[in-house]
Amino acid sequence: MTTFLPLLPVREDLYVLYRGPLASCNYDCPYCPFAKRVDPPELLRADRADLERFAGWVEATTDRRLSVLFTPWGEGLTRSWYRETIVRLSHLPHVARVAIQTNLAARTGWLAGADPRVAALWATYHPGQVTRERFLARCRELLGLGIRFSVGVVGLPDHHAEAVALRAALPPEVYLWVNAAEGHVYTSAEEARWTALDPRFGDSVRPHPSLGEPCHAGETAISVLGDGTVRRCHFIKTPIGNLYDGTWRAALQPRPCTNGLCDCHIGYVHLKPLELRDVYADGLLERIPAVWPQPATRP
Template identity: 50%
Template sequence: MHLNILYRGSLVSCNYGCEYCPFAKRQQTAAELASDKQDLERFVNWVSQHPQHEFSILFTPWGEALIHRCYQQALVRLTQMPHVNKAAIQTNLSCNLDWVEESNKDKLALWATFHPEWVERDSYVAKCLELDKLGAHFSAGVVGFPQFKHEIAALRQDLPEHVYLWINAVKAELPNLSQEDREFFKSIDPLYELNTQHYPSFGRSCRAGKSAISVDGQGTMRRCHFIKAPIGNIYDTNWENYLVDRTCTNQTCHCHIGYVHLEYLELDKVFGSGILERIPQKLFPFSPLIKGGRGDQL
């Protein structure tokens, strides 16, 4: 069995202060961080104890995880396990990258977000270029606020052409965007329009709950981050029995880490092995998804 796991522990602290984020500049006590570390180590040990399965893991912390050594070492250890196909993480890339050399870079991936209001573009680009030189897989991206268009355009110029630069659509602001703004975002990210939708999902088949799950620090299994009802716990001896076909119980799905698992969207064909770290196999051949054909149902 191959299982995608989105892991989110109790880390809710971040070193950036983005105004749209409830966890901005939030700090946790030493005891809280120690508890999160203990949960993380238990999870990594659990993965190591199940070599009969294959795993791809994406860490989706509410805060910034890679400034903590325990998350760096978790990625190092996971990428060295033969039965782990991928270990990826969402990050603002503010950490040092010394630990990357210790990892198996064929299995390591980073989803690296640029926050122009909190870091100089040159500093962020330098980290991206370092990752590229090290041979690590990563995507770069930014939240699609029009006031950052100049920085976004400059970032696209500064990054190597082969690095995918995604734009996170700000759903609440879409009605206020000009057509010029939307065309600009599409010129940077050919898949931008895929992220502007609230996809019908109620009653639809979804890989979430069968071949993809979310797991919290206590080991609680949920089909995804957006359906709160537990389906089991990975630390139960019969945890595999909880993995069954399920249809979605939400009316719509609008977040990339959720809708990529909806069967009818077939976005596994777009992202392939890069589905967790948001790296498409190719860009321009998939533009019909947003302009016609199968895209009409999106």
């Protein structure tokens, strides 16, 4: 007599980009509208409560294979509740990845309590806000802890020399990305210089026409606000449901993009014609390509 084991349920993948009300930051980068913003205590309490509620939703939503990226307007890792939540979610069996965008100013020792197979960081180096050696010391701490991370810079002309030095100091397995600076038009020579540092700079250097294009956003990727409002992505403001009343489930469906252009990595990475999910694979949320060519010579 043959005994058949019960089939385990197939968990569908869902990428969740979460952004609570937190907007404070310890840096004052001139290209950022939230630089040195200070949140009042009541907003911080609200942000903490919202994040706790969201973490509870992640724990309870076991029928999906979830990947979570925190994209705060400010710096989240200076707040204990983001650190604690990343550790907490990293140990859930149905969470494939939990990552956060960070300036890497906060201490990293807390990551020793996280599952290094799940927790990851998307770190940005801001010359003028932190010394290169201090930033590199944080990177070395992450390497010692076995935490996956990428590092990057904004592609401003004044940042190029620091970016070159950073690339030279980092081990080759650490991916360094470059974001095109908003409003800056790159000459072909400038584009070539930055591409020598980041072979995928071409994805960022010019906006992607997106109107009517198919996108994973709203189908297998969603944007969530602190109150649970669900949008297709951060850049299309129309709500499609709410996380906490269950309406997000029926809202998930293929949709064409309604914006004319998409010029931010966390948006265009989901545009289907670009096939960037294949490029990044398991490193999608922390911005690490599965394979990337190393520069043959230092720029």
